[in-house]
Amino acid sequence: MEKVAEFLAARVPGAVHAVDPFPRTAGRVRFDRDRALDVFRAVHDGLGFTHLSMVGAVDWVDHREVVYVVWSDARREYLLLATEVPSADPRVESASAVWPSANWHEREAWELVGVTFDHHPDLRRLLTPDGYAFHPLLRSFALHEPEELEVKVRDV
């Protein structure tokens, strides 16, 4: 964990707020969302975490959090990357330029929690039909009668 913190402090100075311990991982890196791409490159190229396992997003009501879980085959351990985005402007740079597998994970995170990923190659809805007007895993999303959801029938 200390090695990760030292390396990132030297490679991308000022981008990483803290590296916290996290069970069964190499640590939890909290970084500045404006320098996300630099951190991704440093973690991928410098530390060798070449596999992106998961992208998640959490709605903490006052802000939202995006979590990346990356894996290193050489080190055989996970690393968590977390960044906070404000609810008023939930946007972060896409990781799909560094890890191509981030594509669909980020589509899902955008669709369900409403975090926009800049420079994403294909930010479309994945699980809900096209034209769906909600981000349903937000805590502000209220249960409503299903009749309000209009089915989009494809023109055949």
Add this chain to the structure above:
Amino acid sequence: MGRVSESDTSPPPAAAREAAAAPQPLPMATEPAVPFVEIETLRAREFIPAAKEALSALLKEQADGKMIRPVFNWAGRNSLFPLHWGLACCAIEFASAFGARWDAERFGVVPRSSPRQCDLLIVNGTVTWKVAHKLITLYEQMPEPKWVIAMGNCATGGGPFRTAYSVVPGVDKLVPVDVYIAGCPPRPEALIDGILKLEELIRERGE
């Protein structure tokens, strides 16, 4: 065991014999509406519309199809072909119903893989809004006459996911449903019972 009773071998009474000797005249059409010899010489592309025209003319001619329609009804309701389409856990019960133990093929129910060959859509599972237009497309691809069975609580009314953001609350919002089967999931016996209920329904409607 296997012995023939005396009443079966004894000759029928004279009155019954006379009735059997004079058969009732069948109401037959004197001339077919379209000469069938012409149809045999048609090319394949022209055959189906010509045959359809001939059949519909024949149906109309024979007192609004009073003769042929029961035959079609009997044949149709005893050879329901459901679409081989699985959505959720009800599809496991659906598959079991056509396996060796329950063997729904006893009733002429054979799952087919193409909607063009099917006249029965068994919606077995949770239908999400994402898959809704696919279900409608499959239903529209099936030839008339066609029927729909909503199998399980999810297809009937959304089930435990009724208020979920992604689930259609009952497949009857999308396609007309003839038979609802309750259960989560219903056992194969329940599915077979629903299919038999549908057969009764087809018989009553006389489609």
